[in-house]
Amino acid sequence: MLNPFENIKIPPKTEDLIKIVLDxxxxxxxxxxxxxxxxxxxxYKEQLQKYKDFVLQFPRIDQLHPFYRENIEIIADIDKVKMCLGAINRGVQLSFNIIERYRRLxxxxxxxxxxRLMRQCFGRVSxxxxxxxxxxxxxxxITSQLKKLKAIDPNLPTIIIAGPPNVGKSTLVSKISSAKPEVASYPFTTKEIHVGHIDTGIFKIQVIDxxxxxxxxxxxxxxIELKAINAIKNLNGIILFLFDVSNSSIYSAKEQLDLYKEVKSIKSVVIPVLNKIxxxxxxLYKQIKExxxxxxxEISAEKSIGLDTLxxxxxNLLQNGQILDKRDIYLNSG
Ligand code: GDP
Incomplete structure (x- = not known):
């Protein structure tokens, strides 16, 4: 699914638009x-049409995929977005009416x-x-930020790779992806997310860290971070939780297990994976496994051990549809 904001044409800001007309x-x-x-x-009317198109192109918020709705909520108040869309729409309509009246005058x-009438009209519309x-x-x-949300397709079956920092998440994404993963920026994290794809020959899977x-x-x-978790929750897929069982692990077994327990409450299927085998x-290995x-x-993402089995x-799980959350597929209205 295309990012519903991707094709919105961004109009000039208010003063810039007035200046275009003035010049x-x-x-x-x-x-x-x-x-x-x-x-x-x-x-002037022609320029105002840019605002009208902007409002028309904006996806209907109530029909947005929840993943995108959560992303809007992270950077903006949804009620304010709706209010502003209405305010812009009414402003343009009012301006169109004024222009029409002055045209007749x-x-x-x-x-x-x-x-003098033209200048009066210009003043009133401005x-x-x-x-x-x-x-x-x-x-x-806001829209300029939302336009940048690329790479993650909320309607694709998704493998979400979770786990503490440094356990090998991005290594695993790149090892199991068919092509080089894309790097995506999202409002829900200041870090870059790696997005790869696996083509099973029957369907495409998205894999993200x-x-x-x-x-x-x-x-x-x-x-904001809690909203980020909601955004992730709304992705259609399963979580692979990575543990680091290596000598260089900076986390104890307890720290990793506590986080694993929390992540298990997020999605119905969370698969434990011991990395750096x-x-x-x-x-550490024994304490975690027990x-x-x-x-x-058990895998080594770096040395490609155990990846095929995993x-x-x-x-198989994805293919049988066992793990997909039973929820509607939201249509992109954009
Ligand atoms: P992330 O922060 O969880 O995304 O972790 P990275 O993928 O960036 O990996 C962190 C470090 O662990 C890097 O130095 C990797 O080379 C290393 N690493 C990842 N997977 C393995 C593995 O299977 N075995 C070993 N020994 N090191 C690994």
Whole structure:
């Protein structure tokens, strides 16, 4: 699914749009004075159409995939977005009405009055825009940010790789992806997310790591990070939780197990995976393994050990649709 914000054409900000009109007006001529002034106000109308198109292109928030809705919520108040869309729409409509009224006035006016009427029209429309400047400019900024959300497709079956920092998440993404993973920026983390794909020949799977998201205890999280977890929750897939069982692990067995327990509450299927098995620390390995009741996979992402077994298991689950959360597929209205 295409990012529903990706194709929105970003209009100029309020003062920039007014300036475009102001700069252009002296250059617009006509067969006579009245025609010239009408052409000038119609040029303003043409520019305002950019705001109208902007509002029209904005996806219907209630129909957005929850993954995108959560992403909006991280950077903006959804009620404010709706309010601003309405305010811009009404402002444009009001301006169109004013322009139409002045067009008729100029048409039936004295030639000497035409220029004054055009300037009056310009002033009135500009003040309508300026009274909505906060909304217009804010929504333009928000949309510019949302346009950048690429690479993650919330409708693809997804393998989400979680675990503390440095356990090998991004290494695993790159090892199991068919091509070089893309690097994506999302409002829910300051770190870059790696997004790869696996083509099973029957369907495509997306694989992402989650730096800065599912990597530390919930109690240490702020509200934005909690929303980030909601965004991840809304992805259609399963979590592979990576443990580091190597000699170089910076986390104890308890720290890793505590986080694993928390992550298990996020998605229905969380598969425990012991990584760095090529450099196994027997004590750490034993402590972790003893405390997990579920089926455990042992891999070395770096040395490509155990990856096929793990992948076959995951693909099988995805193929049988066992792990997909039973929820509607949200349609992109954009
Ligand atoms: P992330 O922070 O969880 O994404 O971890 P990275 O993928 O960046 O890996 C952290 C470090 O662990 C890097 O130096 C990797 O080379 C190393 N590493 C990753 N997988 C393995 C593995 O299977 N065995 C060993 N010995 N090192 C690994």
């Amino acid at each position: 252009r007006i002296p250059k617009i001529g006509g067969k006579n004075v009245k025609e010239r002034e009408i052409k000038r106000i119609l040029f 100029i048409k039936s006016s004295d030639e000497k009055e035409a220029n 003040s309508i825009l300026r009274s909505r400047k906060d909304c217009i400019d804010w929504l333009i900024d 989650t730096p800065g998201i599912l990597d530390r205890p919930m109690s240490e999280r702020n509200s 090529d450099d196994k620390n027997e004590e 405390n997990i009741l579920e089926k455990v996979f 992948l076959n298991y995951v693909i």
